[in-house]
Amino acid sequence: MVIETYNLTKKFNGKGGFENISLSVKEGEVFSFLGKNGAGKSTFIRTLLGILYPTSGGGVILKKPLGDVNTRKKIGYLPELFQYHNWLTGYELLFNHGLLYKMNKKDIKRRIEEVLDIVGLKGHEHKKIKEYSKGMKQRIGLGCAILSDPELLFLDEPTSALDPVGRKQVRDIIFKLKKEGKTIFLNTHLLSEVELVSDRVAILDKGIMKKVGTMKELMNSPVVLSIGNLNEEIINKLKVFDPTLKKVENEIEMSVYNDDTLPKIAECIVKNNGLLYMMKRKENVLEELFIKTVGEEDSR
C-alpha cells in the first residue's frame, strides 16, 4: 500500500476537518475524494502531507509514518488555488521548485524538458506566468508537482477552475502519469472528473467518509426482473445469485455485481418454467448516488 490511514482525525478546536478516516490506496491507483466545498478534502491531504498534525489516529505513506521528512522527496503536491509567482517565467518557476526539492542543477534542467513535454508547455516556458491562461497556470502547477518525478502525487481540485478544454488537458496528463505507474490521490467536487479518471472513489460528507469503492461498485445498481409464473422454486434458485433478493408481487430486485451473471439468471428462470418479461438495471448514476449520500443542503 502507498497510503494507509487508521481512524485518522483532524479537528480545529473540535470543529471542521474530518474524522475517523481509515483507508488504503494501492500503488498505481488513481484514488479520488469526492465531496462538496468544506467536506474536509483539503484538510485530509494536508494532514497526509504532514502540513497539519492529526488530532488522533495515524497513517503510513510510502511505508513511513505521516510527516516523515525524507518521504516528502517522493511526493508531489498541487495545492488548491495555488498562488503563482507571476513575475517569474514558467522555466524559472520550475527551476526554483527543483532547487526546493534539493535536486542538482543538471538534473533540474534535464527534468524540466521532460516535464514541459508532459504538461504541454514546450515553447511557452520563457513567458512570464502572468501571461499564462488559467489552464496554463494549472499545468505549470502540475509541472512543479511532478518535477522531482515523485512516486505519489496529491492533486487538490486540479480542474475546478478550468473550462472543458483545460479540464481535458489536465485529465490527459493524469492519464499519462497513471500510465507511468504513479499513484495519484485526487480531490474534486466534479463528478464528471471522478467518473473519467478514478479507479476508486471515496465520498466525503461533513468530514465523514460515507462510501468507498470502485466506480463499478459504487455505480452498481440493482437488477429488476419481471417474471410470470413466479414460484418459490424460482426464488430459491435465484437466491444462489443474491441471497438478499427482494420480491414485490411478480417483480424481483437483486444485487448482481457482474454483468456476465445476467444470462445465467435468465437461463435459471426459463429452465424453471418462469416467464421472463423484463430484466434491467435500475438507473443510478454517480450524481444520484452522490446527492443521496451527502444531501442537497448547503455545505458547512
Ligand SMILES: Nc1ncnc2c1ncn2[C@@H]1O[C@H](COP(=O)(O)OP(=O)(O)OP(=O)(O)O)[C@@H](O)[C@H]1O
Ligand atoms: N485552518 C483551519 N482552521 C479552522 N477550520 C478549518 C481550517 N481549515 C479547514 N477548516 C474547516 O474544516 C472544514 C473542511 O475544510 P476543507 O478546506 O478541508 O474542505 P474541502 O472539502 O477541501 O472544501 P473546499 O473545496 O471548499 O476547500 C471546513 O469547515 C473548514 O472551515
